[in-house]
Amino acid sequence: EQAREVVREHMRRNQPEIVEFEAQQVLKAYGLPTPQTVLARSSDEAVAAAEEIGYPVVLKIASPDISHKSDVGGVKVNLWNATEVMKTFKSITAKAQRMRRDAYIAGCLVQEMAPPGVKEVIIGFKRDEEFGPMLMFGLGGIYVEIMKDISFKLAPLSRQDSFEIVREIKSYMLLKGLKGEKPVNFTALEEIIMVMSRLAIDLPEVWEAEFNPVLVNHERAIVADVRMTLH
Ligand code: ADP
Ligand code: MG
Incomplete structure (x- = not known):
């Protein structure tokens, strides 16, 4: 039912694409295994989330208007400390906004990084x-x-x-x-x-x-x- 709601909400907004940060709820509703993920709206929130999740983390651009995140340099893996997270949050969001002027940027997802060898x-x-x-x-x-x-x-x-x-x-x-x-x-x-x-x-x-x-x-x-x- 929660999954349906996400879909209905997108139909209402006339948005044909459900991107990662919005689809998280759908994954949860279906009990799918996901890396621990937090939506951070500022670089401070990103650092707090990273500390909570534990390093290393991945940062990903969170925008309903950007579905291929890597195309705008919107995914950075292997971040090991607060300074890197802080800097990367700022650079990812700035670059995405520069490349997609009209995109609404919600922030970044801070995500648990999978171990090497996957x-x-x-x-x-x-x-x-x-x-x-x-x-x-x-x-x-x-x-x-x-x-x-x-x-x-x-x-x-x-x-x-x-x-x-x-x-x-x-x-x-x-x-x-x-x-x-x-x-x-x-x-x-x-x-x-x-x-x-x-x-x-x-x-x-x-x-x-x-x-x-x-x-x-x-x-x-x-x-x-x-x-x-x-x-
Ligand atoms: P895109 O929107 O560009 O497809 P992805 O979320 O798929 O963005 O991330 C791009 C790549 O980054 C993935 O194909 C994968 O190689 C790597 N990646 C993404 N999330 C993780 C993660 N949690 N742990 C390790 N690697 C990741
Ligand atoms: Mg992908």
Whole structure:
């Protein structure tokens, strides 16, 4: 119901895109695992949030008008102290405002940083006029565009479907681990895929959605970015 409210609110405001800081509520409503995240409206609030979360942290631009945050230099990872957080808050918000004059900047998200060695995957769906929501799974990060290594299945997915979809990509071996590396937590990924499938069924106004990246290692998987597009 909380998720519906976020969607309805965007429809009312005629805003076709739900960006990360607004979609946090949707993630929470579905019980998805997320990095600890706080919206900071000033550099002081950002430092307080970072101290609370614990270093290192990630800072991300929070604006309803900016959906691809990196395009405006809006994501900085690996910040280790209050001085860095303070400076980065100021530089990120200033740069974003310079690049997008008309954008409303709410502040920055301060986010727990995933440990080194996590792998990036994408979980998403797109609606097909004819067939309905198509779930997709693939490697994330820089590989998405280069490798086009993605597998699809029609929602709603069964447990078996979610088991298969993660094993159908060519880079499955990378997730299983190379040279004595531990395999990623596939069960955790499959659970997120099942939730995404449910979300596609529950929220028909959402035309497409993307968790990019989901960060996964042998222990857990967390949804570190999300974007949804409405009809
Ligand atoms: P964008 O809007 O540009 O897609 P993201 O939130 O996806 O912004 O961040 C860009 C990249 O930064 C991610 O693909 C990932 O590599 C890294 N990143 C984002 N959040 C985290 C995090 N919490 N921990 C570690 N790395 C992160
Ligand atoms: Mg992203």
